[in-house]
Amino acid sequence: MSKLTAWLTPENDRKRKIRAIAFTVLIAVLLTVVCIYCAGEYGFALFVITPLFIGICPVIIYGKKKPITRSDAFYIGSLTLLFYCFAMMLFALEGLICIIMALPFAFFLVWIGSVIGYEVISKKPKGGAPTIIALLFIIPVFSFIEKDSAPSITSVTTGIDIDASPEVVWKNVVEFPQLNEPTEFLFKTGVAYPINARIKGNGAGAIRYCNFTTGSFVEPITVWNEPKLLAFDVLEQPAPMKEINFWDVDAPHLHDYFVSKKGQFKLIALPNGNTRLEGTTWYYHRIKPEFYWRMWSNYIVHSIHNRVLKHIKANSERTNLQD
Structure with missing residues (x-):
């Protein structure tokens, strides 16, 4: 874990930003695959908790060695969301129209996530890793739990x-x-x-x-x-x-x-x-x-x-x- 943390948070500002975004996109895509193809669920885990994760994770990683503002946090979260959407299309997991439909809600949740990430890294830097780990656990577990809920007509x-x-x-x-x-x-x-x-x-x-x-x-x-x-x-x-x-x-x-x-x-x-x-x-x-x-x-x-x-x-x- 310490080696991964060191790799994700180099001193170079540009490298740290790129790695924070790339790591978050990779994990978010893998979590999406679990939600869709393993749990068979397009639910809260995918459309609510995953955007929150996309807003939280890169902000915590990028802000670990550099003080950031709320606007910086939202910028990096939004950038991560756009790269995630591109990856979803690149790997044929989703199409453009469905992504466009989801984006307004996703941007709102990414903004909330970026605020959470900013608060965590600003006030409790050591709480960053546990927050990310908790989300990595919650998303797949919740997707399997909610799959049994009956839809309404x-x-x-x-x-x-x-x-x-x-x-x-x-x-x-x-x-x-x-x-x-x-x-x-x-x-x-x-x-x-x-x-x-x-x-x-x-x-x-x-x-x-x-x-x-x-x-x-x-x-x-x-x-x-x-x-x-x-x-x-x-x-x-x-x-x-x-x-x-x-x-x-x-x-x-x-x-x-x-x-x-x-x-x-x-x-x-x-x-x-x-x-x-x-x-x-x-x-x-x-x-x-x-x-x-x-x-x-x-x-x-x-x-x-x-x-x-x-x-x-x-x-x-x-x-x-x-x-």
Whole structure:
């Protein structure tokens, strides 16, 4: 341990900074591998404690032989986070879009970690090593503990008013032709989006296929109340996105971590003869903290809903005009 400490804290300021960052990135990547591939968990250990570690560790190492300020601490912590993100992409552990989604929360936690590291090394220099060792123990242990926690199901509802009767809208809800290429920036980043829908059969028990750019949602119909309600379960679903990376990334979170359970289209007849169409998706994800990732997933689901609802609206109103 003394030899490692001596190697990590040379007198040369630049070398000490480089080694502090490199050591932290190496350990953080190894801990990430343990969380994802050994514990199978994208949770608090990965998205909360690991960023804290990234903020704490390099500050303690770098500040061991040189007084530093709070701004110095945050700078070195932020630099370490960016190199960690680059390493995640370089070793095909994660893609660019997911990293961008995580960064706002990660920077906040790195800032907290840098403050903790600054306080430790400023007021209790000998407490630096035990703090780092404790985090090295807590992260993998916590990732195995939290893996058994059950996710909660969330529903997202999006609505649109259509200048057509429920009978006309219904025909365009059950199945719809090819959608135009998306104009939304979100869908140009690799996030999967719907391209058409087909149905085999009629009534409850029929199978609807909502085809996305990454594959098909297989949706057995559970309620066929024409022209008021079409409800379905989700039997199979494709990957939620195609990662942007130097390599072809097939991260574990692309499989069974964002799970759509069921959905429905509700058609409400309006007094003027038009239709209020509401699409609802019930889903869960096994990525924590839920409050943060739910903001992203709700936004994505709303965007998918809007793409489909606008397409149904255009087709229904076109049919209405032709009639």
